[in-house]
Amino acid sequence: MAAKPTLKTVAATAGVSQMTASRALRGGGDVSARTRARVEAAAASLGYVPNRIAGALASRHVNLVGVVFPSLSSTVFPEVLSGITGALDDSPLQPVVGVTGYDLQREEAVVRDMLSWRPAGLILAGLEHSENTRNMLKNADIPVVEVMDVDGVPIDRCVGISHRRAGAMMAAEIIARGHRQIGFIGTKMPQDFRAGKRLAGFQKALERAGLALADFEHYTGPSTLAKGRELTARLLARSPEISCIYYSSDTMCAGGLMHCLAKNLSVPGDLALAGFNNLELLNGLPLRLATTDSHRFQIGKRAAQMVLGGRDDKGDKSGEKIVVLTPTTSPGQSL
């Protein structure tokens, strides 16, 4: 097989200069219809695939947006991504995803790597980053959007909800329904800052009502039905007086419901349950679980719009730099 054809080859085949071939293929500038057709035919016959590396180097424009997420294993971040993709779909930009595994050192490496490709913008989850990451991002000179969380000081732009507030809101719902013995099941906090903030907001609201958490369980790794079930069983075995459990994730909460189904506990009669995120999963359950919508799709969409609006070539540096969405709490049938 011959060496990969370059623009030069295409131009020669079409009998025009490289520049004309370049223009013709990019559909831009003034190229006569006949010339364009000839160039396109040549490109097609040669199986020419443009080399964007060269193109990007020459034009100093890269139509890529870096997206850095802690994980893709729950449906949470893919939904944010789908908001991003949607907003980028009728733009020249394309998302490139990197995953950190909730590890700030790894995040630093991923961000460094993304920046080395000189993307048009960067979207990343959370406001907590290593010192080096923050510095790189500050000097990157591209729109940087931190998403999901607004409890903190963003580097550049930011879209999300207040997780402290989300926790406090659910606490209010729970307290209003008369629960006094309240348990919590959540991820080990240092890993997941947003879950930690929800718990903090939740506890603060309890305190203000003269209450405190009756008991809690922590876990590491991904949220699963099985873990939710198991930890619910364990928590209840140890603290049978608990009448309501707040989970840091809907998946865990659904696991709690599975425990109740298996043990014939009535919800919310014997045990009330509340989760977080408003995942699609909740729709098929035998009972509507209490949850708080985190507006993931919307967050992704707004973030992408911020990147689009914040690029050099746009004068639109005016747009909001911080967008605070309001978490929506629904009590369902489980409180």
Added chain:
Amino acid sequence: MAAKPTLKTVAATAGVSQMTASRALRGGGDVSARTRARVEAAAASLGYVPNRIAGALASRHVNLVGVVFPSLSSTVFPEVLSGITGALDDSPLQPVVGVTGYDLQREEAVVRDMLSWRPAGLILAGLEHSENTRNMLKNADIPVVEVMDVDGVPIDRCVGISHRRAGAMMAAEIIARGHRQIGFIGTKMPQDFRAGKRLAGFQKALERAGLALADFEHYTGPSTLAKGRELTARLLARSPEISCIYYSSDTMCAGGLMHCLAKNLSVPGDLALAGFNNLELLNGLPLRLATTDSHRFQIGKRAAQMVLGGRDDKGDKSGEKIVVLTPTTSPGQSL
């Protein structure tokens, strides 16, 4: 803020030539410890981020592996991705993900786009592609690995299971347990070739046993608990004689279980259920559902190894080009 520092800036600051700075930063060749330290200090103080676009153009090496999946919304493809990431972790290569939405035209665009960045390899789901996609891939001159499915002719390399066989295997389990009135619930086939092949294998096995599908329901879009529940209800309402339903996804099957829980149907006494994939979700359910493990993590891992082994610089073109994994069927407690 000053213009982004380049290698030239770093070299000047460190008082060495560009070449020496380049070598020092890449940790390669012969550079004295003192020189290296000076260069590193200069780079750090300037906040230098190397420009890989230039590096890639000059070296003609890109340490990226394109990964093209139909979707990231179920946990299926993220699990394959995690297998890929795991295998790539102690290599210089990094995955870059593209999503097609089960649309072959979009796949063509995504592949074209990826190839224009000259990745070191490409991993994509399925064996069905547009004519153009196949041609691009054939001429790409990099390892191309088609994953998930082995029922067909791969372009280059391939790792997966036979979905026809998976369907046939589950049919055998179901028939062996005496079911004769068997229903099917699955995605609209043209969209998802693998689901279609499972159904084909399933039906063929039924035929060989002198049976036929009693009834079926199709749906579009993602598999959800809610849809599983709803379609199960609809199917049973129309064909109450059905004693077993085969679903094209565990999520839908779990939705079927939710229907049974809500309607107080005993499983498998009143209705037997079988899904596909062996998703983590199954672990927390009140009952172990029958399923077939599709070995997603393993598939990702092997695919990444094939890319690593197939690169130009490796002589290892010897390795297997087609790896057929065996789907593992488990009847659980629902048949």
Added chain:
DNA sequence: GTGAAAGCGCTAACAT
């Protein structure tokens, strides 16, 4: 161990 020259494949800017 270090440096100088050449060029990767394309596009911006300026001709014509």
Added chain:
DNA sequence: ATGTTAGCGCTTTCAC
């Protein structure tokens, strides 16, 4: 509407 020149920021190659 098309061509020419220069150069993007780095690495390869070869020289010392």
